Amino acid sequence: MVFKKMLSAFGVGGPSVDTVLTNPNTRPGLTLDGHVNLVGGDAPARIEQVTVSLVTRVEIEGGDSEYAGIMEFHRMPVSGAFELAPKQQLAIPFQLPVPWETPVTDVYGQRLHGMTMGLRTELAVARAVDKTDLDHVAVHPLPIHERILDAFQALGFRFKHADLERGRIHGVQQTLPFYQEIEFFAAPQYAQTVSEVELTFVTGQRGVEVVLECDKRGGFLSAGHDVVGRYAVAHTDAERTDWVQVVDGWLRETTARYGSLRAPGYGAHHGHGRRGPGMGGMVAGAALGVAGGLVAGELIEDAFEGDFGDFGDFGGE
Structure with missing residues:
Protein backbone atom coordinates (compact mmCIF):
# COMPACT_ATOMS: atom_id res chain seq x y z
CA MET A 1 0.00 0.00 0.00
CA PRO A 141 -22.79 34.29 -32.35
CA LEU A 142 -25.91 35.75 -30.82
CA PRO A 143 -28.60 37.04 -33.21
CA ILE A 144 -27.29 40.63 -33.00
CA HIS A 145 -23.76 39.40 -33.84
CA GLU A 146 -25.10 37.39 -36.77
CA ARG A 147 -26.96 40.37 -38.26
CA ILE A 148 -23.85 42.55 -38.13
CA LEU A 149 -21.58 39.82 -39.54
CA ASP A 150 -24.15 39.16 -42.28
CA ALA A 151 -24.09 42.86 -43.14
CA PHE A 152 -20.29 42.86 -43.49
CA GLN A 153 -20.51 39.90 -45.83
CA ALA A 154 -23.34 41.49 -47.84
CA LEU A 155 -21.28 44.67 -48.21
CA GLY A 156 -18.48 42.64 -49.77
CA PHE A 157 -15.99 42.41 -46.88
CA ARG A 158 -13.85 39.25 -46.85
CA PHE A 159 -12.85 37.62 -43.60
CA LYS A 160 -9.10 37.68 -42.92
CA HIS A 161 -8.37 36.55 -39.36
CA ALA A 162 -9.62 36.66 -35.78
CA ASP A 163 -7.69 36.80 -32.54
CA LEU A 164 -7.85 37.94 -28.93
CA GLU A 165 -5.78 40.87 -27.69
CA ARG A 166 -4.99 41.20 -24.01
CA GLY A 167 -6.06 44.61 -22.68
CA ARG A 168 -9.06 46.81 -22.05
CA ILE A 169 -10.77 49.26 -24.37
CA HIS A 170 -11.01 52.74 -22.88
CA GLY A 171 -14.56 53.89 -22.30
CA VAL A 172 -16.12 50.44 -22.74
CA GLN A 173 -17.56 48.48 -19.81
CA GLN A 174 -15.50 45.30 -20.05
CA THR A 175 -15.17 42.40 -17.61
CA LEU A 176 -12.82 40.01 -19.42
CA PRO A 177 -9.08 40.77 -19.62
CA PHE A 178 -9.05 40.67 -23.44
CA TYR A 179 -11.12 41.66 -26.46
CA GLN A 180 -11.71 39.93 -29.78
CA GLU A 181 -10.75 41.42 -33.13
CA ILE A 182 -12.44 40.01 -36.25
CA GLU A 183 -10.46 41.30 -39.22
CA PHE A 184 -11.82 41.86 -42.72
CA PHE A 185 -10.29 42.88 -46.02
CA ALA A 186 -12.08 46.02 -47.23
CA ALA A 187 -14.96 45.68 -49.66
CA PRO A 188 -14.38 47.20 -53.14
CA GLN A 189 -16.55 50.27 -52.49
CA TYR A 190 -14.37 51.21 -49.48
CA ALA A 191 -11.01 50.18 -50.94
CA GLN A 192 -10.00 53.72 -51.92
CA THR A 193 -9.95 54.85 -48.29
CA VAL A 194 -9.78 51.68 -46.15
CA SER A 195 -7.59 48.61 -46.52
CA GLU A 196 -8.85 46.57 -43.54
CA VAL A 197 -11.53 46.76 -40.86
CA GLU A 198 -11.33 45.16 -37.41
CA LEU A 199 -14.64 44.44 -35.67
CA THR A 200 -14.93 44.02 -31.90
CA PHE A 201 -18.03 42.98 -29.96
CA VAL A 202 -18.16 43.75 -26.24
CA THR A 203 -21.36 42.00 -25.27
CA GLY A 204 -23.51 42.45 -22.18
CA GLN A 205 -26.87 41.25 -20.97
CA ARG A 206 -28.74 44.15 -22.58
CA GLY A 207 -26.78 44.68 -25.76
CA VAL A 208 -23.48 44.97 -27.58
CA GLU A 209 -20.87 47.68 -27.86
CA VAL A 210 -19.56 47.52 -31.43
CA VAL A 211 -16.04 48.89 -31.96
CA LEU A 212 -14.77 49.41 -35.50
CA GLU A 213 -11.13 50.05 -36.28
CA CYS A 214 -10.59 51.06 -39.90
CA ASP A 215 -7.09 50.92 -41.35
CA LYS A 216 -7.24 54.12 -43.38
CA ARG A 217 -5.14 54.15 -46.54
CA GLY A 218 -2.48 56.80 -46.98
CA GLY A 219 -2.28 59.06 -49.98
CA PHE A 220 0.63 59.97 -52.24
CA LEU A 221 1.91 62.54 -49.73
CA SER A 222 0.22 61.33 -46.55
CA ALA A 223 0.63 58.38 -44.22
CA GLY A 224 -2.12 55.94 -43.42
CA HIS A 225 -3.89 55.93 -40.06
CA ASP A 226 -6.24 53.82 -38.00
CA VAL A 227 -9.58 55.37 -37.10
CA VAL A 228 -12.01 54.08 -34.48
CA GLY A 229 -15.78 54.24 -34.16
CA ARG A 230 -17.93 52.93 -31.32
CA TYR A 231 -21.63 52.10 -31.51
CA ALA A 232 -24.08 50.62 -28.98
CA VAL A 233 -26.94 48.34 -30.02
CA ALA A 234 -29.52 46.43 -27.99
CA HIS A 235 -30.19 42.72 -28.37
CA THR A 236 -33.78 43.65 -29.20
CA ASP A 237 -32.51 45.51 -32.30
CA ALA A 238 -31.43 42.25 -33.93
CA GLU A 239 -34.55 42.13 -36.07
CA ARG A 240 -33.95 45.60 -37.47
CA THR A 241 -34.78 45.31 -41.18
CA ASP A 242 -31.71 46.86 -42.84
CA TRP A 243 -28.48 46.07 -41.02
CA VAL A 244 -26.54 46.56 -44.25
CA GLN A 245 -27.55 50.23 -44.25
CA VAL A 246 -26.72 50.57 -40.55
CA VAL A 247 -23.23 49.04 -40.87
CA ASP A 248 -22.52 51.05 -44.01
CA GLY A 249 -23.45 54.18 -42.08
CA TRP A 250 -21.12 53.23 -39.22
CA LEU A 251 -18.21 52.70 -41.59
CA ARG A 252 -18.73 55.95 -43.46
CA GLU A 253 -19.17 57.92 -40.24
CA THR A 254 -16.07 56.35 -38.69
CA THR A 255 -13.79 57.13 -41.63
CA ALA A 256 -15.24 60.62 -42.06
CA ARG A 257 -14.51 61.56 -38.43
CA TYR A 258 -10.77 60.99 -38.66
CA GLY A 259 -9.91 64.59 -37.79
CA SER A 260 -11.88 64.53 -34.53
CA LEU A 261 -10.35 61.19 -33.55
CA ARG A 262 -6.92 62.84 -33.39
CA ALA A 263 -7.97 64.83 -30.35
CA PRO A 264 -5.94 64.36 -27.11
CA GLY A 265 -6.89 61.27 -25.16
CA TYR A 266 -6.32 58.68 -27.85
CA GLY A 267 -2.55 58.89 -27.70
CA ALA A 268 -0.05 56.82 -29.61
CA HIS A 269 -0.75 53.36 -30.93
CA HIS A 270 0.43 50.71 -28.45
CA GLY A 271 -0.16 47.60 -30.50
CA HIS A 272 -0.73 45.90 -33.83
CA GLY A 273 2.45 47.37 -35.31
CA ARG A 274 0.61 50.15 -37.13
CA ARG A 275 0.73 53.91 -37.17
CA GLY A 276 -1.15 56.74 -35.57
CA PRO A 277 -4.22 56.75 -33.30
CA GLY A 278 -6.39 53.68 -33.24
CA MET A 279 -7.55 50.88 -31.00
CA GLY A 280 -4.16 50.74 -29.31
CA GLY A 281 -4.68 54.29 -28.09
CA MET A 282 -7.97 53.24 -26.54
CA VAL A 283 -6.55 50.19 -24.76
CA ALA A 284 -5.41 50.41 -21.19
CA GLY A 285 -2.16 48.89 -19.95
CA ALA A 286 -1.74 45.14 -19.77
CA ALA A 287 -1.35 44.99 -15.98
CA LEU A 288 -4.65 43.36 -15.03
CA GLY A 289 -5.93 42.02 -11.73
CA VAL A 290 -8.75 39.79 -10.61
CA ALA A 291 -12.16 41.44 -10.89
CA GLY A 292 -15.76 40.29 -10.84
CA GLY A 293 -14.86 36.79 -9.69
CA LEU A 294 -13.08 36.00 -12.97
CA VAL A 295 -9.52 34.85 -13.32
CA ALA A 296 -8.16 37.89 -15.13
CA GLY A 297 -5.17 37.08 -17.25
CA GLU A 298 -3.93 33.87 -15.65
CA LEU A 299 -1.69 32.09 -18.12
CA ILE A 300 -1.84 28.35 -17.66
CA GLU A 301 0.93 25.90 -18.46
CA ASP A 302 1.62 24.90 -22.04
CA ALA A 303 0.40 21.35 -21.44
CA PHE A 304 -2.58 22.09 -23.66
CA GLU A 305 -0.72 23.93 -26.40
CA GLY A 306 -0.76 20.92 -28.69
CA ASP A 307 -4.52 20.61 -28.34
CA PHE A 308 -5.09 24.10 -29.74
CA GLY A 309 -4.66 24.21 -33.50
CA ASP A 310 -6.09 26.15 -36.39
CA PHE A 311 -9.57 25.07 -37.44
CA GLY A 312 -10.00 26.83 -40.77
CA ASP A 313 -11.96 30.01 -41.40
CA PHE A 314 -15.19 31.31 -42.80
CA GLY A 315 -15.64 33.53 -45.79
CA GLY A 316 -12.25 32.61 -47.24
CA GLU A 317 -11.39 31.69 -50.76
Missing part, protein backbone atom coordinates in the same frame (compact mmCIF):
# COMPACT_ATOMS: atom_id res chain seq x y z
CA VAL A 2 2.87 2.38 0.83
CA PHE A 3 4.39 1.69 -2.60
CA LYS A 4 1.05 2.37 -4.31
CA LYS A 5 0.71 5.68 -2.47
CA MET A 6 4.22 6.64 -3.56
CA LEU A 7 3.44 5.83 -7.19
CA SER A 8 0.18 7.76 -6.94
CA ALA A 9 2.11 10.82 -5.76
CA PHE A 10 3.94 10.72 -9.09
CA GLY A 11 0.72 10.26 -11.05
CA VAL A 12 1.08 6.52 -11.56
CA GLY A 13 -2.01 4.47 -10.83
CA GLY A 14 -3.86 7.53 -9.56
CA PRO A 15 -7.42 8.63 -10.31
CA SER A 16 -8.40 9.64 -13.86
CA VAL A 17 -10.75 12.34 -15.10
CA ASP A 18 -12.77 12.60 -18.30
CA THR A 19 -15.32 15.36 -18.95
CA VAL A 20 -18.21 14.78 -21.33
CA LEU A 21 -20.15 17.82 -22.58
CA THR A 22 -23.83 17.38 -23.35
CA ASN A 23 -23.30 19.76 -26.27
CA PRO A 24 -19.98 21.52 -27.01
CA ASN A 25 -21.85 24.27 -28.88
CA THR A 26 -23.00 27.33 -26.98
CA ARG A 27 -23.49 31.10 -27.20
CA PRO A 28 -22.51 34.02 -24.96
CA GLY A 29 -24.88 34.24 -22.00
CA LEU A 30 -25.92 30.58 -22.19
CA THR A 31 -24.37 27.56 -20.40
CA LEU A 32 -22.18 24.55 -21.01
CA ASP A 33 -23.64 21.41 -19.46
CA GLY A 34 -21.91 18.12 -18.84
CA HIS A 35 -20.51 15.56 -16.43
CA VAL A 36 -17.06 15.13 -14.93
CA ASN A 37 -16.42 11.40 -14.87
CA LEU A 38 -13.91 10.16 -12.29
CA VAL A 39 -12.38 6.71 -11.88
CA GLY A 40 -10.43 5.87 -8.75
CA GLY A 41 -6.86 4.65 -9.00
CA ASP A 42 -5.05 1.80 -7.30
CA ALA A 43 -5.18 3.46 -3.88
CA PRO A 44 -7.67 5.69 -2.02
CA ALA A 45 -7.33 9.35 -3.00
CA ARG A 46 -8.34 12.55 -1.25
CA ILE A 47 -9.87 14.85 -3.88
CA GLU A 48 -9.52 18.44 -2.73
CA GLN A 49 -11.58 20.06 -5.48
CA VAL A 50 -12.91 19.56 -8.99
CA THR A 51 -13.12 22.69 -11.16
CA VAL A 52 -14.03 23.50 -14.76
CA SER A 53 -12.81 26.58 -16.58
CA LEU A 54 -12.80 28.21 -20.00
CA VAL A 55 -9.41 28.70 -21.64
CA THR A 56 -8.39 30.32 -24.91
CA ARG A 57 -5.36 31.60 -26.80
CA VAL A 58 -4.64 35.31 -26.33
CA GLU A 59 -2.10 37.60 -28.00
CA ILE A 60 0.00 39.35 -25.36
CA GLU A 61 2.29 42.31 -25.96
CA GLY A 62 5.54 42.45 -24.03
CA GLY A 63 7.78 45.39 -24.81
CA ASP A 64 8.44 45.39 -28.55
CA SER A 65 7.33 41.79 -29.04
CA GLU A 66 4.03 39.95 -29.15
CA TYR A 67 3.45 36.34 -28.21
CA ALA A 68 0.51 34.00 -27.72
CA GLY A 69 -0.39 32.43 -24.40
CA ILE A 70 -3.15 30.13 -23.18
CA MET A 71 -5.31 32.08 -20.73
CA GLU A 72 -7.92 30.87 -18.28
CA PHE A 73 -10.67 33.50 -18.05
CA HIS A 74 -13.64 31.88 -16.30
CA ARG A 75 -13.60 29.23 -13.54
CA MET A 76 -16.20 27.39 -11.47
CA PRO A 77 -15.84 24.66 -8.81
CA VAL A 78 -18.10 21.66 -9.37
CA SER A 79 -17.18 19.75 -6.23
CA GLY A 80 -15.54 20.26 -2.88
CA ALA A 81 -13.33 17.79 -1.00
CA PHE A 82 -14.20 14.08 -0.84
CA GLU A 83 -12.60 10.64 -0.71
CA LEU A 84 -12.38 8.59 -3.92
CA ALA A 85 -12.06 4.84 -3.30
CA PRO A 86 -9.90 2.57 -5.48
CA LYS A 87 -11.60 1.94 -8.87
CA GLN A 88 -14.67 3.90 -7.74
CA GLN A 89 -16.62 5.46 -10.64
CA LEU A 90 -18.26 8.83 -10.04
CA ALA A 91 -20.07 11.26 -12.37
CA ILE A 92 -20.41 14.88 -11.23
CA PRO A 93 -22.89 17.01 -13.22
CA PHE A 94 -22.23 20.69 -13.85
CA GLN A 95 -23.71 23.69 -15.62
CA LEU A 96 -21.14 26.39 -16.41
CA PRO A 97 -22.52 29.87 -17.26
CA VAL A 98 -20.79 31.27 -20.35
CA PRO A 99 -19.84 34.94 -19.81
CA TRP A 100 -21.59 37.43 -22.07
CA GLU A 101 -18.22 38.70 -23.34
CA THR A 102 -17.00 35.25 -24.37
CA PRO A 103 -15.58 35.60 -27.90
CA VAL A 104 -17.21 33.95 -30.88
CA THR A 105 -15.28 30.99 -32.29
CA ASP A 106 -17.63 29.61 -34.97
CA VAL A 107 -19.61 31.42 -37.67
CA TYR A 108 -21.66 29.90 -40.50
CA GLY A 109 -20.84 26.46 -39.14
CA GLN A 110 -17.09 26.97 -39.50
CA ARG A 111 -14.33 27.71 -37.01
CA LEU A 112 -12.99 31.26 -37.31
CA HIS A 113 -9.37 31.04 -38.39
CA GLY A 114 -7.23 32.07 -35.42
CA MET A 115 -9.76 31.21 -32.68
CA THR A 116 -9.51 28.43 -30.11
CA MET A 117 -11.63 27.71 -27.04
CA GLY A 118 -11.60 24.86 -24.55
CA LEU A 119 -13.22 23.66 -21.36
CA ARG A 120 -10.48 22.65 -18.92
CA THR A 121 -11.24 20.27 -16.05
CA GLU A 122 -8.87 20.11 -13.11
CA LEU A 123 -8.88 17.37 -10.50
CA ALA A 124 -6.89 18.53 -7.46
CA VAL A 125 -5.57 15.45 -5.66
CA ALA A 126 -4.06 15.76 -2.18
CA ARG A 127 -0.36 14.84 -2.02
CA ALA A 128 -0.34 13.78 -5.66
CA VAL A 129 -0.07 15.11 -9.19
CA ASP A 130 -3.23 16.96 -10.27
CA LYS A 131 -5.11 15.53 -13.26
CA THR A 132 -6.59 17.59 -16.08
CA ASP A 133 -8.80 17.17 -19.13
CA LEU A 134 -9.50 19.52 -22.06
CA ASP A 135 -12.53 19.56 -24.34
CA HIS A 136 -13.00 21.81 -27.34
CA VAL A 137 -15.89 24.28 -27.19
CA ALA A 138 -17.63 26.12 -30.04
CA VAL A 139 -19.09 29.55 -29.22
CA HIS A 140 -21.61 30.70 -31.82
Whole structure:
Protein backbone atom coordinates (compact mmCIF):
# COMPACT_ATOMS: atom_id res chain seq x y z
CA MET A 1 0.00 0.00 0.00
CA VAL A 2 2.87 2.38 0.83
CA PHE A 3 4.39 1.69 -2.60
CA LYS A 4 1.05 2.37 -4.31
CA LYS A 5 0.71 5.68 -2.47
CA MET A 6 4.22 6.64 -3.56
CA LEU A 7 3.44 5.83 -7.19
CA SER A 8 0.18 7.76 -6.94
CA ALA A 9 2.11 10.82 -5.76
CA PHE A 10 3.94 10.72 -9.09
CA GLY A 11 0.72 10.26 -11.05
CA VAL A 12 1.08 6.52 -11.56
CA GLY A 13 -2.01 4.47 -10.83
CA GLY A 14 -3.86 7.53 -9.56
CA PRO A 15 -7.42 8.63 -10.31
CA SER A 16 -8.40 9.64 -13.86
CA VAL A 17 -10.75 12.34 -15.10
CA ASP A 18 -12.77 12.60 -18.30
CA THR A 19 -15.32 15.36 -18.95
CA VAL A 20 -18.21 14.78 -21.33
CA LEU A 21 -20.15 17.82 -22.58
CA THR A 22 -23.83 17.38 -23.35
CA ASN A 23 -23.30 19.76 -26.27
CA PRO A 24 -19.98 21.52 -27.01
CA ASN A 25 -21.85 24.27 -28.88
CA THR A 26 -23.00 27.33 -26.98
CA ARG A 27 -23.49 31.10 -27.20
CA PRO A 28 -22.51 34.02 -24.96
CA GLY A 29 -24.88 34.24 -22.00
CA LEU A 30 -25.92 30.58 -22.19
CA THR A 31 -24.37 27.56 -20.40
CA LEU A 32 -22.18 24.55 -21.01
CA ASP A 33 -23.64 21.41 -19.46
CA GLY A 34 -21.91 18.12 -18.84
CA HIS A 35 -20.51 15.56 -16.43
CA VAL A 36 -17.06 15.13 -14.93
CA ASN A 37 -16.42 11.40 -14.87
CA LEU A 38 -13.91 10.16 -12.29
CA VAL A 39 -12.38 6.71 -11.88
CA GLY A 40 -10.43 5.87 -8.75
CA GLY A 41 -6.86 4.65 -9.00
CA ASP A 42 -5.05 1.80 -7.30
CA ALA A 43 -5.18 3.46 -3.88
CA PRO A 44 -7.67 5.69 -2.02
CA ALA A 45 -7.33 9.35 -3.00
CA ARG A 46 -8.34 12.55 -1.25
CA ILE A 47 -9.87 14.85 -3.88
CA GLU A 48 -9.52 18.44 -2.73
CA GLN A 49 -11.58 20.06 -5.48
CA VAL A 50 -12.91 19.56 -8.99
CA THR A 51 -13.12 22.69 -11.16
CA VAL A 52 -14.03 23.50 -14.76
CA SER A 53 -12.81 26.58 -16.58
CA LEU A 54 -12.80 28.21 -20.00
CA VAL A 55 -9.41 28.70 -21.64
CA THR A 56 -8.39 30.32 -24.91
CA ARG A 57 -5.36 31.60 -26.80
CA VAL A 58 -4.64 35.31 -26.33
CA GLU A 59 -2.10 37.60 -28.00
CA ILE A 60 0.00 39.35 -25.36
CA GLU A 61 2.29 42.31 -25.96
CA GLY A 62 5.54 42.45 -24.03
CA GLY A 63 7.78 45.39 -24.81
CA ASP A 64 8.44 45.39 -28.55
CA SER A 65 7.33 41.79 -29.04
CA GLU A 66 4.03 39.95 -29.15
CA TYR A 67 3.45 36.34 -28.21
CA ALA A 68 0.51 34.00 -27.72
CA GLY A 69 -0.39 32.43 -24.40
CA ILE A 70 -3.15 30.13 -23.18
CA MET A 71 -5.31 32.08 -20.73
CA GLU A 72 -7.92 30.87 -18.28
CA PHE A 73 -10.67 33.50 -18.05
CA HIS A 74 -13.64 31.88 -16.30
CA ARG A 75 -13.60 29.23 -13.54
CA MET A 76 -16.20 27.39 -11.47
CA PRO A 77 -15.84 24.66 -8.81
CA VAL A 78 -18.10 21.66 -9.37
CA SER A 79 -17.18 19.75 -6.23
CA GLY A 80 -15.54 20.26 -2.88
CA ALA A 81 -13.33 17.79 -1.00
CA PHE A 82 -14.20 14.08 -0.84
CA GLU A 83 -12.60 10.64 -0.71
CA LEU A 84 -12.38 8.59 -3.92
CA ALA A 85 -12.06 4.84 -3.30
CA PRO A 86 -9.90 2.57 -5.48
CA LYS A 87 -11.60 1.94 -8.87
CA GLN A 88 -14.67 3.90 -7.74
CA GLN A 89 -16.62 5.46 -10.64
CA LEU A 90 -18.26 8.83 -10.04
CA ALA A 91 -20.07 11.26 -12.37
CA ILE A 92 -20.41 14.88 -11.23
CA PRO A 93 -22.89 17.01 -13.22
CA PHE A 94 -22.23 20.69 -13.85
CA GLN A 95 -23.71 23.69 -15.62
CA LEU A 96 -21.14 26.39 -16.41
CA PRO A 97 -22.52 29.87 -17.26
CA VAL A 98 -20.79 31.27 -20.35
CA PRO A 99 -19.84 34.94 -19.81
CA TRP A 100 -21.59 37.43 -22.07
CA GLU A 101 -18.22 38.70 -23.34
CA THR A 102 -17.00 35.25 -24.37
CA PRO A 103 -15.58 35.60 -27.90
CA VAL A 104 -17.21 33.95 -30.88
CA THR A 105 -15.28 30.99 -32.29
CA ASP A 106 -17.63 29.61 -34.97
CA VAL A 107 -19.61 31.42 -37.67
CA TYR A 108 -21.66 29.90 -40.50
CA GLY A 109 -20.84 26.46 -39.14
CA GLN A 110 -17.09 26.97 -39.50
CA ARG A 111 -14.33 27.71 -37.01
CA LEU A 112 -12.99 31.26 -37.31
CA HIS A 113 -9.37 31.04 -38.39
CA GLY A 114 -7.23 32.07 -35.42
CA MET A 115 -9.76 31.21 -32.68
CA THR A 116 -9.51 28.43 -30.11
CA MET A 117 -11.63 27.71 -27.04
CA GLY A 118 -11.60 24.86 -24.55
CA LEU A 119 -13.22 23.66 -21.36
CA ARG A 120 -10.48 22.65 -18.92
CA THR A 121 -11.24 20.27 -16.05
CA GLU A 122 -8.87 20.11 -13.11
CA LEU A 123 -8.88 17.37 -10.50
CA ALA A 124 -6.89 18.53 -7.46
CA VAL A 125 -5.57 15.45 -5.66
CA ALA A 126 -4.06 15.76 -2.18
CA ARG A 127 -0.36 14.84 -2.02
CA ALA A 128 -0.34 13.78 -5.66
CA VAL A 129 -0.07 15.11 -9.19
CA ASP A 130 -3.23 16.96 -10.27
CA LYS A 131 -5.11 15.53 -13.26
CA THR A 132 -6.59 17.59 -16.08
CA ASP A 133 -8.80 17.17 -19.13
CA LEU A 134 -9.50 19.52 -22.06
CA ASP A 135 -12.53 19.56 -24.34
CA HIS A 136 -13.00 21.81 -27.34
CA VAL A 137 -15.89 24.28 -27.19
CA ALA A 138 -17.63 26.12 -30.04
CA VAL A 139 -19.09 29.55 -29.22
CA HIS A 140 -21.61 30.70 -31.82
CA PRO A 141 -22.79 34.29 -32.35
CA LEU A 142 -25.91 35.75 -30.82
CA PRO A 143 -28.60 37.04 -33.21
CA ILE A 144 -27.29 40.63 -33.00
CA HIS A 145 -23.76 39.40 -33.84
CA GLU A 146 -25.10 37.39 -36.77
CA ARG A 147 -26.96 40.37 -38.26
CA ILE A 148 -23.85 42.55 -38.13
CA LEU A 149 -21.58 39.82 -39.54
CA ASP A 150 -24.15 39.16 -42.28
CA ALA A 151 -24.09 42.86 -43.14
CA PHE A 152 -20.29 42.86 -43.49
CA GLN A 153 -20.51 39.90 -45.83
CA ALA A 154 -23.34 41.49 -47.84
CA LEU A 155 -21.28 44.67 -48.21
CA GLY A 156 -18.48 42.64 -49.77
CA PHE A 157 -15.99 42.41 -46.88
CA ARG A 158 -13.85 39.25 -46.85
CA PHE A 159 -12.85 37.62 -43.60
CA LYS A 160 -9.10 37.68 -42.92
CA HIS A 161 -8.37 36.55 -39.36
CA ALA A 162 -9.62 36.66 -35.78
CA ASP A 163 -7.69 36.80 -32.54
CA LEU A 164 -7.85 37.94 -28.93
CA GLU A 165 -5.78 40.87 -27.69
CA ARG A 166 -4.99 41.20 -24.01
CA GLY A 167 -6.06 44.61 -22.68
CA ARG A 168 -9.06 46.81 -22.05
CA ILE A 169 -10.77 49.26 -24.37
CA HIS A 170 -11.01 52.74 -22.88
CA GLY A 171 -14.56 53.89 -22.30
CA VAL A 172 -16.12 50.44 -22.74
CA GLN A 173 -17.56 48.48 -19.81
CA GLN A 174 -15.50 45.30 -20.05
CA THR A 175 -15.17 42.40 -17.61
CA LEU A 176 -12.82 40.01 -19.42
CA PRO A 177 -9.08 40.77 -19.62
CA PHE A 178 -9.05 40.67 -23.44
CA TYR A 179 -11.12 41.66 -26.46
CA GLN A 180 -11.71 39.93 -29.78
CA GLU A 181 -10.75 41.42 -33.13
CA ILE A 182 -12.44 40.01 -36.25
CA GLU A 183 -10.46 41.30 -39.22
CA PHE A 184 -11.82 41.86 -42.72
CA PHE A 185 -10.29 42.88 -46.02
CA ALA A 186 -12.08 46.02 -47.23
CA ALA A 187 -14.96 45.68 -49.66
CA PRO A 188 -14.38 47.20 -53.14
CA GLN A 189 -16.55 50.27 -52.49
CA TYR A 190 -14.37 51.21 -49.48
CA ALA A 191 -11.01 50.18 -50.94
CA GLN A 192 -10.00 53.72 -51.92
CA THR A 193 -9.95 54.85 -48.29
CA VAL A 194 -9.78 51.68 -46.15
CA SER A 195 -7.59 48.61 -46.52
CA GLU A 196 -8.85 46.57 -43.54
CA VAL A 197 -11.53 46.76 -40.86
CA GLU A 198 -11.33 45.16 -37.41
CA LEU A 199 -14.64 44.44 -35.67
CA THR A 200 -14.93 44.02 -31.90
CA PHE A 201 -18.03 42.98 -29.96
CA VAL A 202 -18.16 43.75 -26.24
CA THR A 203 -21.36 42.00 -25.27
CA GLY A 204 -23.51 42.45 -22.18
CA GLN A 205 -26.87 41.25 -20.97
CA ARG A 206 -28.74 44.15 -22.58
CA GLY A 207 -26.78 44.68 -25.76
CA VAL A 208 -23.48 44.97 -27.58
CA GLU A 209 -20.87 47.68 -27.86
CA VAL A 210 -19.56 47.52 -31.43
CA VAL A 211 -16.04 48.89 -31.96
CA LEU A 212 -14.77 49.41 -35.50
CA GLU A 213 -11.13 50.05 -36.28
CA CYS A 214 -10.59 51.06 -39.90
CA ASP A 215 -7.09 50.92 -41.35
CA LYS A 216 -7.24 54.12 -43.38
CA ARG A 217 -5.14 54.15 -46.54
CA GLY A 218 -2.48 56.80 -46.98
CA GLY A 219 -2.28 59.06 -49.98
CA PHE A 220 0.63 59.97 -52.24
CA LEU A 221 1.91 62.54 -49.73
CA SER A 222 0.22 61.33 -46.55
CA ALA A 223 0.63 58.38 -44.22
CA GLY A 224 -2.12 55.94 -43.42
CA HIS A 225 -3.89 55.93 -40.06
CA ASP A 226 -6.24 53.82 -38.00
CA VAL A 227 -9.58 55.37 -37.10
CA VAL A 228 -12.01 54.08 -34.48
CA GLY A 229 -15.78 54.24 -34.16
CA ARG A 230 -17.93 52.93 -31.32
CA TYR A 231 -21.63 52.10 -31.51
CA ALA A 232 -24.08 50.62 -28.98
CA VAL A 233 -26.94 48.34 -30.02
CA ALA A 234 -29.52 46.43 -27.99
CA HIS A 235 -30.19 42.72 -28.37
CA THR A 236 -33.78 43.65 -29.20
CA ASP A 237 -32.51 45.51 -32.30
CA ALA A 238 -31.43 42.25 -33.93
CA GLU A 239 -34.55 42.13 -36.07
CA ARG A 240 -33.95 45.60 -37.47
CA THR A 241 -34.78 45.31 -41.18
CA ASP A 242 -31.71 46.86 -42.84
CA TRP A 243 -28.48 46.07 -41.02
CA VAL A 244 -26.54 46.56 -44.25
CA GLN A 245 -27.55 50.23 -44.25
CA VAL A 246 -26.72 50.57 -40.55
CA VAL A 247 -23.23 49.04 -40.87
CA ASP A 248 -22.52 51.05 -44.01
CA GLY A 249 -23.45 54.18 -42.08
CA TRP A 250 -21.12 53.23 -39.22
CA LEU A 251 -18.21 52.70 -41.59
CA ARG A 252 -18.73 55.95 -43.46
CA GLU A 253 -19.17 57.92 -40.24
CA THR A 254 -16.07 56.35 -38.69
CA THR A 255 -13.79 57.13 -41.63
CA ALA A 256 -15.24 60.62 -42.06
CA ARG A 257 -14.51 61.56 -38.43
CA TYR A 258 -10.77 60.99 -38.66
CA GLY A 259 -9.91 64.59 -37.79
CA SER A 260 -11.88 64.53 -34.53
CA LEU A 261 -10.35 61.19 -33.55
CA ARG A 262 -6.92 62.84 -33.39
CA ALA A 263 -7.97 64.83 -30.35
CA PRO A 264 -5.94 64.36 -27.11
CA GLY A 265 -6.89 61.27 -25.16
CA TYR A 266 -6.32 58.68 -27.85
CA GLY A 267 -2.55 58.89 -27.70
CA ALA A 268 -0.05 56.82 -29.61
CA HIS A 269 -0.75 53.36 -30.93
CA HIS A 270 0.43 50.71 -28.45
CA GLY A 271 -0.16 47.60 -30.50
CA HIS A 272 -0.73 45.90 -33.83
CA GLY A 273 2.45 47.37 -35.31
CA ARG A 274 0.61 50.15 -37.13
CA ARG A 275 0.73 53.91 -37.17
CA GLY A 276 -1.15 56.74 -35.57
CA PRO A 277 -4.22 56.75 -33.30
CA GLY A 278 -6.39 53.68 -33.24
CA MET A 279 -7.55 50.88 -31.00
CA GLY A 280 -4.16 50.74 -29.31
CA GLY A 281 -4.68 54.29 -28.09
CA MET A 282 -7.97 53.24 -26.54
CA VAL A 283 -6.55 50.19 -24.76
CA ALA A 284 -5.41 50.41 -21.19
CA GLY A 285 -2.16 48.89 -19.95
CA ALA A 286 -1.74 45.14 -19.77
CA ALA A 287 -1.35 44.99 -15.98
CA LEU A 288 -4.65 43.36 -15.03
CA GLY A 289 -5.93 42.02 -11.73
CA VAL A 290 -8.75 39.79 -10.61
CA ALA A 291 -12.16 41.44 -10.89
CA GLY A 292 -15.76 40.29 -10.84
CA GLY A 293 -14.86 36.79 -9.69
CA LEU A 294 -13.08 36.00 -12.97
CA VAL A 295 -9.52 34.85 -13.32
CA ALA A 296 -8.16 37.89 -15.13
CA GLY A 297 -5.17 37.08 -17.25
CA GLU A 298 -3.93 33.87 -15.65
CA LEU A 299 -1.69 32.09 -18.12
CA ILE A 300 -1.84 28.35 -17.66
CA GLU A 301 0.93 25.90 -18.46
CA ASP A 302 1.62 24.90 -22.04
CA ALA A 303 0.40 21.35 -21.44
CA PHE A 304 -2.58 22.09 -23.66
CA GLU A 305 -0.72 23.93 -26.40
CA GLY A 306 -0.76 20.92 -28.69
CA ASP A 307 -4.52 20.61 -28.34
CA PHE A 308 -5.09 24.10 -29.74
CA GLY A 309 -4.66 24.21 -33.50
CA ASP A 310 -6.09 26.15 -36.39
CA PHE A 311 -9.57 25.07 -37.44
CA GLY A 312 -10.00 26.83 -40.77
CA ASP A 313 -11.96 30.01 -41.40
CA PHE A 314 -15.19 31.31 -42.80
CA GLY A 315 -15.64 33.53 -45.79
CA GLY A 316 -12.25 32.61 -47.24
CA GLU A 317 -11.39 31.69 -50.76
